[in-house]
Amino acid sequence: MGCLMDRRLPPLNGLRAFESAARLLSFTRAAAELSVTQSAVSHQIRGLEDRLGVLLFKRMPHALVLSETGEALLPIVTDAFDRLADGIAEVVEHEVKGVLTVNVSPSFAVKWLAPRLGRFRERFPGIELHLLTSNYYTDFAREGVDAAIRHGVGPWPGLKADRFLEDEVYPVCSPRLLDGPTGIRRPEDLQHHVLFDLINRPYWPRWLKAAGLPDLKPRDLILFDDIGVGLEAAATGMGVAMGRSTILGDDLMQGRLVRPFTLDMPGRHGFHLVCPEAIANRPKIARLRAWLIAEGAGGA
Secondary structure, X not given: OOOOOOOOXXXXXXXXXXXXXXXXXXXXXXXXXXXXOHHHHHHHHHHHHHHXXXXXXXXXXXXXXXXXXHHHHHHHHHHHHHHHHHHHHHHHHHHHOEEEEEEEOHHHHHHHHHHHHHHHHHHOOOEEEEEEEOOOOOOHHHHOOOEXXXXXXXXXXXXXXXXXXXXXXXXXXXXXXXOXXXXXXXXXXXXXXXXXXXXXXXXXXXXXXXXXXXXXXXXXXXXEXXXXXXXXXXXXXXXXXXXXXXXXXXXXXXXXXXXXXXXXEEOOOEEEEEEEHXXXXXXXXXXXXXXXXXXXXXXX
């Protein structure tokens, strides 16, 4: 067996031209199959014959006939191309099918992503999506995660980030908090209530400043690491939470939560699909990216 590091193979184009012409017994049909000119096929085969030092065809006036050497070489080349095609197809199939592991925050997974997963499954039945929920940035190398959905502004060094969804931020509460002696009618009424916000990205200071009340002191302030927890607490009537339009659709439609004020503000932060730059163009990730962008374009 020859050394793997000493493969002195003839040019691939010459072998392709030979295999096609030998199978079809025609330079003209081989040229059409390979989308090149007949002279190119003839030139490649002549170069192959010169390289090997043998005659592969008997060129008759009105026919093309394989020589004995050509007949011996044809099944070898055909088998090699078949195995190469099968191997490439297997690799490509692995890249477009199988497990795709994605890190995402619990609230976004439940409120926005989960209701849409049926459409993803219909579109890409070969991809087995594994969702790992966490509010903390993933370590791609250590945790074996392919991609993540992050809420922020970016950029993230070493990662390709594609923004696929915008959102707005505004206060929400249970309808019960709108009535009674301390009912919420004006932003000033928030001083009588508990406010819910995020630990790592507080929204209330910006909103209160936009409302002209930068120094307002609420009855209490409770911080969470997941916005979904704050929204659930607000739905019980415990206080007022800052919500994002991207995850509030059902709660507002069903009346569990209401907007006590019309003032909102751009969230600045959007949702991005991020992944290491080295694997950003892998087929499974590219399919997820395109699907998220299409879903995001359809609205929150």
